[in-house]
Amino acid sequence: MIRKLAAKDHQQVMRFLADEPSINLFIIGDIEAFGYDANFQVLWGEFSDCGDLIAVLLKYHNSFIPYAKSAFDIHGFTEIIKSYTTEPLMSGKADIVEQFEKMPGIKLGRKQETFFAECRTDTHLGKPELPIKKATIYDVDLIIELRSTIDEFVVSDTARDMLVQSMESNTGRTYFLEENGSLTACASTTAENSVSAMIVGVCTSKKHRQKGLATDVLQKLIKDVLDENKILCLFYDNPAAGRIYKRLGFQDIGKWTMYR
Incomplete structure (x- = not known):
């Protein structure tokens, strides 16, 4: 029934x-x-x-x-x-x-297939020494500005409002590094609930890549969410990205399919 x-x-x-x-x-x-x-x-x-x-x-x-x-x-x-x-x-x-x-x-x-991975432990995480910050409403424009420079990202007209809403409702957070008033790397969660959260928006500005900045931001974000007894998960379809996430403790748990 x-x-x-x-x-x-x-x-x-x-x-x-x-x-x-x-x-x-x-x-x-x-x-x-x-x-x-x-x-x-x-x-x-x-x-x-x-x-x-x-x-x-x-x-x-x-x-x-x-x-x-x-x-x-x-x-x-x-x-x-x-x-x-x-x-x-x-x-x-x-x-x-x-x-x-x-x-x-x-x-x-259109069908899009991705790998689905989750992280339940912080045993693979390092301890970043860089001054990683948690974003507030006042940082939203800088986050959107960085995301807009990333070729792989599609930043919609509603992206700013959605980011503000996620912060105000505590269903998402963003951590970042900055230099001279601009963001160099950031990572976010979305769809946070009482038991889980999804990693999204991991990116590094083009002139600051190959320095491990996004990995450092990720490690801080992952540690803080795990400390709240939540499980982290993410989609990925890029094998290189998958290897990075697995080094941080993520494990594949299946595949996720979207039709758009």
């Missing part, structure tokens, strides 16, 4: 999601931030005859994230998605979301 989830289901839902806190980072974070009654967010659960939760589907605006630990009613979830749109934005654990590719009536966008 599939039905909409409500506040009365919260403890059961969180127990179900807690087995894979990194994979469920976005679902957990959106539930903690917006609950079950927001007009832009809806959650459904599939339950067994015994009342056990089998699968969860999150709708956040026009984006959908399904999650299950084993077989689930993909036809039922498909019909829910189709009732809103036939061209959904979708993301999730690869072996779950890729099942929707064969479902009739849904048109998925």
Whole structure:
């Protein structure tokens, strides 16, 4: 049976999601931030005859994230998605979301596959001696300025507002190094919740590369988040970046697929 989830289901839902806190980072974070009654967010659960939760589907605006630990009613979830749109934005654990590719009536966008890694220990971290700072609202423009110089980044018109919102809601933080009033390297978290956080926006200005600056910033950021008893996770598709993250203690836990 599939039905909409409500506040009365919260403890059961969180127990179900807690087995894979990194994979469920976005679902957990959106539930903690917006609950079950927001007009832009809806959650459904599939339950067994015994009342056990089998699968969860999150709708956040026009984006959908399904999650299950084993077989689930993909036809039922498909019909829910189709009732809103036939061209959904979708993301999730690869072996779950890729099942929707064969479902009739849904048109998925461009497929992007990435590795998904998490870090639970600080045993691989060094102790940076550089003056790494935690950003405040007053540093937002400098962060956007640095990100805008990075060829691999796409800085949207809403990037500044989103960064401010993440700081004000404590769902994200940024650490950085600076020189003569400009940032030389920075790294951020996003989608922070009570159990996990995602690393994003790791970058170094072009003239300060090959000095290990971003790695130093990362080590400080990772240590502080782990000290709050949160698990860190990230996406990567660049093998060279993957090797750097693994030296810092990250381990691959699966693949994440997005359709945009």
